[in-house]
Amino acid sequence: MQTEFCKQLGIEVPIFAxxxxxxxxxxxxxxxGVGVLGAVGFSPAQLKEELDWIDAHIGDHIYGVDxxxxxxxxxxxxxxxxxxxxxxxxxxxxxxRDFTEKLLADHGVPPWSEAGDEVTLSFSAVQAQAQVxxxxxxxxxxLIVNALGTPPDDVIKQVHDSGRLIGALAGRLKxxxxxxxxxxxxxxxxxxxxxxxxxxxxxxxxxxxMVDAVAPLPVLxxxxxxxxxxxxxxxxxxxxxVWMGSRWLNSAEAHAEPAQRDSxxxxxxxxxxxxxxxxxxxxxxxxxxxTEAWExxxxxxxxxxxxxxxxxxxxxxxxSRYAGAGETQKVAFNPIGQVVGQIxxxxxxRDIMFRxxxxxxxxxxxxxxxxxxD
Ligand SMILES: Cc1cc2nc3c(=O)[nH]c(=O)nc-3n(C[C@H](O)[C@H](O)[C@H](O)COP(=O)(O)O)c2cc1C
Numbered sequence: 001m002q003t004e005f006c007k008q009l010g011i012e013v014p015i016f017a018x019x020x021x022x023x024x025x026x027x028x029x030x031x032x033g034v035g036v037l038g039a040v041g042f043s044p045a046q047l048k049e050e051l052d053w054i055d056a057h058i059g060d061h062i063y064g065v066d067x068x069x070x071x072x073x074x075x076x077x078x079x080x081x082x083x084x085x086x087x088x089x090x091x092x093x094x095x096x097r098d099f100t101e102k103l104l105a106d107h108g109v110p111p112w113s114e115a116g117d118e119v120t121l122s123f124s125a126v127q128a129q130a131q132v133x134x135x136x137x138x139x140x141x142x143l144i145v146n147a148l149g150t151p152p153d154d155v156i157k158q159v160h161d162s163g164r165l166i167g168a169l170a171g172r173l174k175x176x177x178x179x180x181x182x183x184x185x186x187x188x189x190x191x192x193x194x195x196x197x198x199x200x201x202x203x204x205x206x207x208x209x210m211v212d213a214v215a216p217l218p219v220l221x222x223x224x225x226x227x228x229x230x231x232x233x234x235x236x237x238x239x240x241x242v243w244m245g246s247r248w249l250n251s252a253e254a255h256a257e258p259a260q261r262d263s264x265x266x267x268x269x270x271x272x273x274x275x276x277x278x279x280x281x282x283x284x285x286x287x288x289x290x291t292e293a294w295e296x297x298x299x300x301x302x303x304x305x306x307x308x309x310x311x312x313x314x315x316x317x318x319x320s321r322y323a324g325a326g327e328t329q330k331v332a333f334n335p336i337g338q339v340v341g342q343i344x345x346x347x348x349x350r351d352i353m354f355r356x357x358x359x360x361x362x363x364x365x366x367x368x369x370x371x372x373x374d
Pocket of ligand 1 (some may be wrong): 034039053066197246339
């Protein structure tokens with residue numbers, strides 16, 4: 001399974017794990033792949049703490065950091081966090097605040113009562129730039145990845161000048177082509193079935209088109225991969241590696257409240273929906289009363305990014321921290337892809353990595369035994 005991209009990075013297997021959990025980053029990198037820490041929910045101070053921990057535990061292995069600089073968002077002309085917060089606060093209608101609060105109260109979600117009341121400015125260049133600056137101080141962080149658009153030219157230059165690679169996610173062909181034209185080093189091509197922000201075209205259709213459209217740039221296939229047969233399918237379409245998100249959510253190393261794990265364990269592939277209700281852009285998550293409430297004609301429409309994310313920041317942290325309280329799961333933010341229906345047990349990241357490779361080899365062997373008819 002060694003690809004040119006593996007050689008470029010000096011890794012054993014081209015399996016990339018997107019995760020918000022530092023333990024998963026370390027476990028996957030130590031098992032021969034690359035753990036990539038999703039930084040969107042971290043303030044600069046929190047990110048520093050996470051990266052300190054990773055650096056202390058990852059040994060000689062490499063990792064990546066994923067930031068979110070949307071191509072377009074409300075308030076992108078604001079250059080300081082204070083200006084952006086003031087704009088956001090003024091732009092969120094009271095009707096939206098009341099609706100959100102009522103949904104949480106009606107389902108018995110407790111108010112936030114933990115230490116640390118810091119609201120992060122997710123989904124903005126103001127925060128993402130600070131994250132890139134922090135990541136680039138870390139010698140073992142070899143990749144920067146951006147979700148939701150081509151990173152700005154100055155960030156691309158900054159990452160290249162530091163001797164690292166920079167890539168970005170693409171859920172549409174034209175986004176991948178734009179990444180290539182901007183000088184990115186690789187494209188993570190995510191089909192519609194993937195967890196988190198996802199477009200409309202499925203992986204089966206999008207991956208081969210992307211491989212052709214951005215050649216010779218390496219494409220990492222994302223969206224709908226949780227076993228070795230799916231890895232083989234991606235590699236057979238010309239991908240240089242696979243980028244998985246959902247599978248790690250129910251790994252032994254992932255931090256999750258038991259109630260959230262149960263929701264994931266019980267869900268089938270039909271239980272997810274693409275919804276704008278948490279971030280303002282279409283993202284795939286478990287369907288529940290929250291996602292349905294925001295769809296109704298008599299309720300407010302989700303706001304554009306980053307307003308909706310700022311509005312729901314408290315809902316996200318409360319439904320995550322108090323996942324088992326009251327009817328929290330009915331309004332919880334549980335982002336995951338359609339592969340949720342394939343994830344039926346909790347395994348360590350090491351076991352997942354091993355299984356992906358052995359299933360890949362079995363599937364390859366099975367394909368190779370399909371002899372042509374005489
Ligand atoms: C819980 C969750 C959160 C995600 N958040 C981000 C993110 O912040 N940045 C990003 O680039 N991708 C994010 N993604 C998308 C993943 O990077 C990845 O492309 C996707 O999970 C692949 O599809 P899969 O879920 O079928 O494995 C997220 C995915 C999940 C499941």
